Amino acid sequence: MAGAYNITKHFRTGEETNPVRCFEETMELAIEKNADLIAMTGDIFSFPSEAAIEWVHEKLNNCGIPYMYIAGNHDWHYEGMDGSREELLDIWTKRRLTTLYQGNDPLMASYEINGIKILAIDNSTYEILPEQLEFFRENSKEEDPFILMMHIPLYAAGRPTDYGCGHPSWGAESDRSYELERRERWPEEGHTGVTMDFYDEVFSCDNLLGIFAGHIHRQTIDIVKGKPQFVADANTTGAFLEINFLPLDIKGV
Numbered sequence: 001m002a003g004a005y006n007i008t009k010h011f012r013t014g015e016e017t018n019p020v021r022c023f024e025e026t027m028e029l030a031i032e033k034n035a036d037l038i039a040m041t042g043d044i045f046s047f048p049s050e051a052a053i054e055w056v057h058e059k060l061n062n063c064g065i066p067y068m069y070i071a072g073n074h075d076w077h078y079e080g081m082d083g084s085r086e087e088l089l090d091i092w093t094k095r096r097l098t099t100l101y102q103g104n105d106p107l108m109a110s111y112e113i114n115g116i117k118i119l120a121i122d123n124s125t126y127e128i129l130p131e132q133l134e135f136f137r138e139n140s141k142e143e144d145p146f147i148l149m150m151h152i153p154l155y156a157a158g159r160p161t162d163y164g165c166g167h168p169s170w171g172a173e174s175d176r177s178y179e180l181e182r183r184e185r186w187p188e189e190g191h192t193g194v195t196m197d198f199y200d201e202v203f204s205c206d207n208l209l210g211i212f213a214g215h216i217h218r219q220t221i222d223i224v225k226g227k228p229q230f231v232a233d234a235n236t237t238g239a240f241l242e243i244n245f246l247p248l249d250i251k252g253v
């Protein structure tokens with residue numbers, strides 16, 4: 001798995017490329033477009049080395065654009081290493097990924113960019129912790145609109161079990177990759193009640209404008225209970241989403 005993306009095909013040209021070149025290309029484009037934020041929703045690394053993390057950190061710090069990062073399941077995964085998903089996430093976010101959070105809590109953080117509130121919640125274990133559910137409740141209380149960024153998209157009807165967080169059939173039975181990825185198998189009992197409560201509350205939250213995620217390496221859009229969920233294709237191929245927020249009501253037009 002660690003070497004699976006060393007050589008990739010560019011999403012536009014189909015020509016041979018690699019994740020380093022693709023990351024640099026995307027950063028250059030963000031600078032050229034004068035982006036207000038670079039948002040990374042995880043799986044930036046595979047078998048993450050200190051050198052790779054330092055390289056990304058340096059690139060981000062030198063570009064002069066604010067950035068936010070939440071971990072993906074591959075960012076803290078060392079194939080064959082013992083430990084539960086929660087333990088490994090906790091160890092490696094603190095030990096290795098820490099600089100990318102810029103002092104924010106790795107599991108949950110709130111950002112404000114040009115008046116737009118963004119909640120970043122780490123669901124890279126496929127689960128939501130009670131404190132993350134509480135964080136979501138607290139931050140969605142106010143009437144101001146906000147968006148949610150996570151690594152793993154939320155389940156949408158018709159999508160397979162490995163697509164999203166909150167699929168009713170997610171669990172040991174539907175986990176076909178644990179041997180290949182050399183990791184803990186998904187639990188027999190499926191998602192926790194907290195994760196399912198989070199799922200329900202996200203899609204019934206009036207002031208949530210939409211969700212942005214990654215993980216599945218395909219660009220998709222789902223509408224769940226009227227809320228859009230956008231998934232970006234993998235940046236290992238140079239892909240990205242350019243997101244523009246426009247006011248619904250432009251005064252004087």
Ligand SMILES: [Fe+2]
Pocket residue numbers: 043072073074151214215216
């Ligand atoms: Fe992932």
